[in-house]
Amino acid sequence: MTDLSVPLEDIAVRAARGVGDPLRAAFAQAQQPSYKRDHHDLVTEHDRRTEQVLRAELLGAWPDSAVLGEEGGASGHGTVRWLVDPIDGTANFALGLPFFAVSIGAVVDDRLVAGVIYDVMRDTAFSATLHGAYRDGEPLRSTGPATDAQNVLITSYPGPGTLAAGRGVAEYTTLLREFGAVRRMGSTALALAYVAAGAGCAYAYGIHPWDVAAGALIVQQAGGRYLPLPADTERPWEAPGYLAVNGDFDLPGSCLTELLPRMLPGSAGPAAP
Incomplete structure (x- = not known):
């Protein structure tokens, strides 16, 4: 080609x-x-x-x-x-x-x-x-801190639907406790752009291809990681969710590794208190 x-x-x-x-x-x-x-x-x-x-x-x-x-x-x-x-x-x-x-x-x-x-x-x-x-x-290189405590997480989680189903509060409490900061910025594209620039991590679900097509490539080409959710999708930009992290982020050591399976729709996460 x-x-x-x-x-x-x-x-x-x-x-x-x-x-x-x-x-x-x-x-x-x-x-x-x-x-x-x-x-x-x-x-x-x-x-x-x-x-x-x-x-x-x-x-x-x-x-x-x-x-x-x-x-x-x-x-x-x-x-x-x-x-x-x-x-x-x-x-x-x-x-x-x-x-x-x-x-x-x-x-x-x-x-x-x-x-x-x-x-x-x-x-x-x-x-x-x-x-x-x-x-x-x-x-542009996606270099930044490695640990949760040093990073900002940009996310729209939990959304109204998650909360209405009685889920999300326990997971969000953990995110607030473990990350240096958690932000709801209101723009998926800009969240990915700034992860590509090294500014922490971003997670979202319920997205559309036009939200993430450019950002997925920019993160990857900057040396960060863009993980479609579910991970086995053939076209990453068409997946309904994603996790993006800067190139230095220690994902295996992050609370996200344990929390993500419970944060996805249809999971059997603990009910909100």
Whole structure:
């Protein structure tokens, strides 16, 4: 296969940066979000508009491609498949928290080959090709502390469904006790970007391919570990969950090794007190 990763990364980075100014301008204005599944799942006119712009840019730059977007579904046909989240962290964007990103991953022959996570408010692009990972074009390495106590864990666990099932409290208590800090940041893509930069670990379940396609590649190419959950999936970006850790993290010595089987949906974890 011809190495398409470098030109595809360049296209993705240019497309993501191209929507930065409109998103920053929109962030400064009051938003009127609507809802998809429930009040936890916001969407704004800017999600839809940004995806339309990205879709046109990607298909125009590489006509032999298809786009799967969070808001607009699939369009186009071709060798390259783009996975696009126009605003990952819509709730943050809509409610005035400056922590959201544009995420674009590229798949060729069922392999992730390029991706970008664009931290809009910081004007910072985390990207990857098959040759490495980069932050604003400079090489990126996922180096960081090895132990739980020295690390931050970025997670959305436990979610409302887990708590409603009477689970998650005991596991979350352990995470709070063992990790240096536990954070709910509201953007899966940015969580992965910062793990790639060495900032601890990230765990999530109930995700979609456009949430993680770029981040999975960036973490791996930076020297970190991206573990799809369940682990036997053929396409890691399609797994419903993941654990990502920096390249120096001692996973066998982490409380996560014991807790993860109990944190997954359908597990027989202890009931909340």
